[in-house]
Amino acid sequence: MDVIVIGGGIAGIVTAYELHAAGHRVCVIERHATVAQGATYGQGGALLPSxxxxxxxxxxxxxxxxxxxxxxxxxxxxxxxxxxxxxxxxxxxPEAFAAQYALLQPLVELSRRALGLIETQRELDYxxxxxxxxxxxxxxxxxxxxxxxxxxxxxxxxxxxxxxxxxxxxxxxxxxxxxxxxxxxxxxxRTGNCPLLTKQLKQLLEDGGVQFRMSRQVAALQLDERRAAVQLASVGVGDERKRAADVEVISADAVVVAAGAGTPALVGGFASTxxxxxxxxxxxxxxxxxxxxxxxxxxxxxxxxxxxxxxxxxxxxxxxxxxxxxxxxxxxxxxxxxxxxxxxxxxxxxxxxxxxxxxxxxxxxxxxxxxxADGLPAVGATPHPRLFVNAAHGPAGWGLACGSAKVVADLVSGLTPDIPADTLAALRIDRF
Incomplete structure (x- = not known):
């Protein structure tokens, strides 16, 4: 399948990595000139939350x-x-906290395994x-x-x-x-340098044939039953006529939104809920x-x-x-x-x-x-069958994006993710 990933932070890059590993053709879209320039740049270090x-x-x-x-x-x-x-x-x-963390914990363990596999297969030092x-x-x-x-x-x-x-x-x-x-x-x-890992994975993906469209802003998503498309514009283009002339539409079989704080506006048309x-x-x-x-x-x-x-x-x-x-x-x-x-x-x-x-x-x-507001990330399928999301991991434990990426790659591939059904349901963005 052709899959577009929106976002060049750790969530987007590791999602592209898992999709590419699953055999999909992947294109990553990022509004900055390089990866790891948004929230990923300032990650505090902790790999996984406790x-x-x-x-x-x-x-x-x-x-x-x-x-x-x-x-x-x-x-x-x-x-x-x-x-x-x-x-x-x-x-x-305390009871509400325990119940909610029990839903998160399988994703923590999946993230631990996914990150460990990346490290051992690629021998990465970050x-x-x-x-x-x-x-x-x-x-x-x-x-x-x-x-x-x-x-x-x-x-x-x-x-x-x-x-x-x-x-x-x-x-x-x-x-x-x-x-x-x-x-x-x-x-x-453990802790690690999140921007460094993101850049290392980006290089591996480029060497493997993944496309990167840098300095491109996603203006809109176009979704129907047979195909998904993304409308792009260059970041920083001047007047309205230049912006209109610069718009480009690329299509794929599926789109994954991993755009951090920009995710709600792209997925639901609203900036926050x-x-x-x-x-x-x-x-x-x-x-x-x-x-x-x-x-x-x-x-x-x-x-x-x-x-x-x-x-x-x-x-x-x-x-x-x-x-x-x-x-x-x-x-x-x-x-x-x-x-x-x-x-x-x-x-x-x-x-x-x-x-x-x-x-x-x-x-x-x-x-x-x-x-x-419930402490869990927004991961997996959306009500539209060609739209997926990997976002809202919060300030603690950037490695959660790795397990979340494996969940998304499995769903795009038509496989059942290796987490309990109640956790998978609790992660869906449409739970809100």
């Missing part, structure tokens, strides 16, 4: 500690944004590291994380609950003063200041959701979500809010790995990621 760092659940956006949650919510009077947060808040109930230490400042925060720790036990995820002294022993970069409550070590969980909404996240990439103070494992502030990852001689600090109306999220970041967000990341670095990074020399990045 119950401790998904962006939903009992420890996320606790109303009594809104200022300490690591989220900046500025919804004003926007009804869609407020409705979204209300839906997300329902998953703070700056992988092993080990994640989740730290908690206050005892009540560790208590609130207990439902997540229970899920680690339930799903057999290797972990150790550590005292403060054991945390410092496991990761000496964490200071023992001021005092903190303890932590949870996930010794087998009460259940799918953009979230602006931030990263700082700073040189290592002192080798002896740099962390050996990834350190995660589990309440503020700040991830501090060593990437060779750099430290990547990610998190600081800013939640706004769709109109504001679609525009450049407000300078004041951006400053607050980057200050939050800098403070987290100072608190948990002091002296490890030259934050004053850090490169800052912000971008928009698509988040769902």
């Amino acid at each position: 119950p401790l760092d998904v962006w939903f659940g009992p420890t996320f956006m606790a109303s009594s500690r809104a200022k300490q949650s690591g989220m900046i919510a500025k919804t004003a009077f926007d009804g869609t944004a407020r409705d979204f947060l209300k839906q997300l808040a329902r998953l703070r109930d 700056e992988q590291r092993v080990g994640m230490l989740h730290v908690f400042r206050h005892a009540r925060e560790l208590d609130e994380a207990q439902p997540a720790i229970d899920l680690l036990k339930r799903f057999g995820v290797a972990h150790r609950v550590l005292s403060p002294e054991q945390c410092v022993e496991a990761e000496p970069s964490v200071p023992d003063d001021p005092a903190f409550a303890g932590g949870v070590l996930l010794p087998a969980e 009460p259940s799918l909404h953009p979230l602006r996240v931030h990263t700082l990439t700073a040189p290592v200041a002192y080798e002896e103070r740099a962390p050996h494992v990834t350190v995660v502030d589990s309440v503020k959701r700040i991830t501090m990852t060593r990437v060779n001689q750099r430290l990547r600090v990610g998190g600081a979500g800013v939640f706004q109306s769709i109109a504001k999220a679609d525009k450049p970041a407000d300078a004041g809010l951006a400053r607050r967000a980057f200050d939050l990341l800098g403070q987290g670095t100072h608190d948990w790995i002091p002296g490890a990074a030259r934050v004053s020399a850090a490169r800052s990045w912000d971008g928009v990621r698509l988040l769902s």
Whole structure:
């Protein structure tokens, strides 16, 4: 089959990889001049989410500690944004959280297998590291994380609950003063350089004959029972007549939309819904200041959701979500809010790995990621038989895109994906 993949981030590229591996002819469309330039560029490092760092659940956006949650919510009077947060808040109930994560967990494991297969078959090095230490400042925060720790036990995820002294022993970069409550070590969980992997896969795909149409904007989808088509225009074309002359239509047997925050507008003709909404996240990439103070494992502030990852001689600090109306999220970041967000990341670095990074020399990045109100990505078939989607993986665990890509490739190929039927149904975008 001929398949068009819209999006040159990690979701689009790994979808193209799985489709190509399944024997399909693939064309990737990307609005930037190269791949990994949108949300993929600023990924924080963690390959796969655990119950401790998904962006939903009992420890996320606790109303009594809104200022300490690591989220900046500025919804004003926007009804869609407020409705979204209300839906997300329902998953703070431990039972609701456990039920929802149980649906996500098969996709996590499928993603682990899919990513591992890519690594072993291609012998790729994308700056992988092993080990994640989740730290908690206050005892009540560790208590609130207990439902997540229970899920680690339930799903057999290797972990150790550590005292403060054991945390410092496991990761000496964490200071023992001021005092903190303890932590949870996930010794087998990994991090990696997402943009680097995306570019490596793109090169492999080009060598294998996959087509890439760069600097092309998707203006519209044209779908019927027998064929799917994509209407393209060059990015940055000037007046209306030039835009009209530059429009190109290419057709295929199927289209996969993996366009990140741009996915809802392409799939449904709307920019957001009460259940799918953009979230602006931030990263700082700073040189290592002192080798002896740099962390050996990834350190995660589990309440503020700040991830501090060593990437060779750099430290990547990610998190600081800013939640706004769709109109504001679609525009450049407000300078004041951006400053607050980057200050939050800098403070987290100072608190948990002091002296490890030259934050004053850090490169800052912000971008928009698509988040769902039930915490699950939007993956698989849509009501139209020729349209598929791979999006809304959220801020934690970019490797989810890999398992999601395998699901999409199986569905396009007419195969049954290797996940339970209830998980597959829970991932469909039309569940909303």
